Amino acid sequence: MTPRSALKFDLFAETSRKRKIDEMGDPLQVIAQHIDFTALARLVDGIIERSNARKGGRPAYPAEVMVRVMVLKRLYNLSDEQMEYQLLDRMSYQRFCLLQQSMNVPDRNTIWRFGERLGVDGATALLQGVDEQLHRHGYIARGGQSIDATLVPAPRQRMSNKERDQLGNGQKPDWSEAKARQKDTDATHTRKHDKSYFGYKLSVSVDHKHGFIRGVATGTASEHDGHHFDEVLDLRNTGKDVNADKAYTSAQRREMLAALGFNDGMQRKAGAGKPLSDCQKRRNHRIAKTRAKVEHVFAGIRHMGGKFVRTIGQVGASTVMTLMAACYNLKRLASFLENGIDPFFKSKPSKIQARLQAA
Known part of the structure; x- marks a missing residue:
């Protein structure tokens, strides 16, 4: 008799794993839910020059995708080579960077070139963009x-x-x-x-x-x-x-x-x-x-x-250190919003406050 195996094969295994990750809680999706990456991408687009596909060559990845890649790289301090590998390998990274349905992902050279073009000015713009979101949610200094x-x-x-x-x-x-x-x-x-x-x-x-x-x-x-x-x-x-x-x-x-x-x-x-x-x-x-x-x-x-x-x-070091600060604030802001930390009292809202907010 063939011994029974704990392995189960299913055509919908990937969907099942994704549902399981959502149930356990994906920390990257907490960030994606609470941070306005579209606004951050607009700031970057206004500073750095992007390649023009009409002039030939491979079209550029959307600015929001690359901003998310740079944030993810800094959150885990990955090299360009490791960032490319993880984008190919990890479902949670692909989902965070909006690459789930994409046939290709940014390679190490693309990631490096974007970081070079971003520079200190771009990193500072991202830090200021996150600061604007802090103020928008009431977390003033x-x-x-x-x-x-x-x-x-x-x-x-x-x-x-x-x-x-x-x-x-x-x-x-x-x-x-x-x-x-x-x-x-x-x-x-x-x-x-x-x-x-x-x-x-x-x-x-x-x-x-x-x-x-x-x-x-x-x-x-x-x-x-x-x-x-x-x-x-x-x-x-x-x-x-x-x-x-x-x-x-x-x-x-x-x-x-x-x-x-x-x-x-x-x-x-x-x-x-x-x-x-x-x-x-x-x-x-x-x-x-x-x-x-x-x-x-x-x-x-x-x-x-x-x-x-x-x-x-x-x-290069100044760019990285500025991005470190931006990503720290970004991650902390997402955690505060996820846990309902009141910007004035630094605590979760009381039951009365929650009812008033719901009303």
């Missing part, structure tokens, strides 16, 4: 803000001492054109907590009420944390508290915050021969509890497939 920077590693470069010396003196090493394209001469080295890092730095301001990124600036790893303070300071926040760690504190910065009407929430730093008083230590401890909001954001970015870049050069 409230409760004050915390400012901090995080290191974003890049692939380490293999160079001889002679090549490093030449670069340090502003000279170009004797590299072929192909080799020069693979060398990242913009990223820098730094040390933090007795560890060596190579790459770039992402500075952000995060609102205390909802935990969204409101300001973004990028630089290299060796730049001081406070270098981009003014650039990321969110002037639209309805709260006046500005929290930051001791790397940001300075008399000039405290005067600037006072002139702008903000409250100084920067931790104090002990000077040479001038230890902190007990009062200052307690103040630093209170500030640390509040500014933990920004650390939660960095942890969230790290969980999106890892906090590192595969690009070469400052422009």
Whole structure:
């Protein structure tokens, strides 16, 4: 007798699996349901030049499809090669990118070229587009803000001492054109907590009420944390508290915050021969509890497939880091809307509120 098998073959197996995924809950469909990708695609279309099929060559994929591909790539920090493979292999990825019925999917070269054309301007437009959707749903910046920077590693470069010396003196090493394209001469080295890092730095301001990124600036790893303070300071926040760690504190910065009407929430730093008083230590401890909001954001970015870049050069790294921030906000907004988080109280609506909304 032939042994029975748990395998069952059915012509409608794919439909059955899709229904099962819907029952379990597809996190990508939560994002697709709550984020207006059509509006984001219009912003991108207004910035980057798309190929014209009437002039010959393969027609371009719709802007919305490519925006969704770029978002998906950043949510899981995939390479162009892995992105192409997953689009061919995964049903949930195909559905999210509107490619279920398509005979072909964007290949690695198409994805790379779109990312290159997108650039920093396109990534910034997407970040601003998501911010507009935050405001549309009532999630304006409230409760004050915390400012901090995080290191974003890049692939380490293999160079001889002679090549490093030449670069340090502003000279170009004797590299072929192909080799020069693979060398990242913009990223820098730094040390933090007795560890060596190579790459770039992402500075952000995060609102205390909802935990969204409101300001973004990028630089290299060796730049001081406070270098981009003014650039990321969110002037639209309805709260006046500005929290930051001791790397940001300075008399000039405290005067600037006072002139702008903000409250100084920067931790104090002990000077040479001038230890902190007990009062200052307690103040630093209170500030640390509040500014933990920004650390939660960095942890969230790290969980999106890892906090590192595969690009070469400052422009590519800035594009990726800006997209990281946009995708973090996009994912968080979708989660808030899915769970009914009230923009004013940051909680699910009460039964009375729910009935009023339904009416």
